[in-house]
Amino acid sequence: MNVGPSLVGDARIQEAGGAMHAEMYPRAVERLMADELLPVFPAVLVVGPRGCGKSTSMMRFADTTLDLSKPGDRLAAREDPDGVLAISDGTVLVDKWQEAPEILGAIKRAVDADRSRRPGRFIVTGSVRAAQQAATWPGTGRLIRVRMHGLTQAELQRDEHYNPVDALFRLGHVQFGPSEWSRHDYLEAITAGQFPVAVELSGRNRRRWFSAYVDQLIDRDALPVSGRAPHIQKLRSVLESCAARTGLELNKRATADDVGIDFKTADRYLSLLEDLCVTSRVPAWHTKRLQRLTRSPKIHLADTGMAAHLLNVDATSVGRDPMLVGQMFETFATNELSAHIETAQSETRMFHLRDRDGKEVDIxxxxxxxxVGIEIKSSSVISHDDARGLMWLRDRVGDSFVGGAVLSSSSVPFQLNEHVWSLPLSALWRAPLPR
Incomplete structure (x- = not known):
């Protein structure tokens, strides 16, 4: 058992790829934990992909840390989980719960036994999504779930307070300034990704880190989550197929054909990668006011840097591929917005929209x-044609439509049509101009 002191200055991150030095960036989720969750709820579950910074951030709040990746802590948690928690003082961080799932039942019992419902008693972190959805999941009604993502561009620029989701719902009432970001600047950020360690590396060292990350994910993390041993090479190939199809509608049959496996195996491996928090699905939006809408979700890799690594491309080669550059821009924007949805002022959900006649809105x-409707374009030149889907959506949903934005590598914001604007993609991390 480790007593977790307050962290200041640099953090040492020891995840896939060996010990790395990573600067401590301010995280919006930390502010959410400190201001809203820990003062109210006895137990909070923080989930997200391995290496996104969960452990580093949550140690800031812990008086006692149980690191279940360590053999001693893991054995104690498996053999006597109730006793381990009983002798743990203050706020207890249970890190990597999936290494000893028995600890979850003990947390449930501890929360139920505490009639005072003392807030901030437990923080639980893990890189597994699936168990939460099982009928026997012990955290139901006891663990408040928070999804943590990699670093947003705002956090990289040390602004954990700006939330573009809130700003987008005020379109027409805020004014965005011009951007100095070029198309290549965006591509460099896209291929760097969001993992705290990877963004500080470059060239061969970044590729080495991602290689180690994928090896750890496939060779070690997948087995305890899947319940039965996956075929390592085929699971890796499914992940590579997801990278190639990021930002597109999920097509399980096409993925099965890519890898040379049957449909059921492809479906199982796709779910496994989502359970490991390295892919996500954006559901299709539906409303009675629009007919003939498709129901297929879009699939996104959780990190565009990992996608670039799996596809063996860099910023220059992505920019030369008209299809891939659009996919990567969309996944990058989707991941940015997904991270900010977690800390938005009002509960917000994300969808994509497409009808059977080909009309669509990316987000x-x-x-x-x-x-709010959003189109993502890699181009630096935007016209009214790029906003056709947004205007179609606006005209059909009426007063519910707050506004639409075409986010692109253009530098100057301007109004395209009624309630529809062209904005630099950097509006996702550059706050509107003060009034």
């Missing part, structure tokens, strides 16, 4: 009956 944000 639809919905909050309290209000709708």
């Amino acid at each position: 639809v944000l919905e909050s309290e009956g209000r709708i």
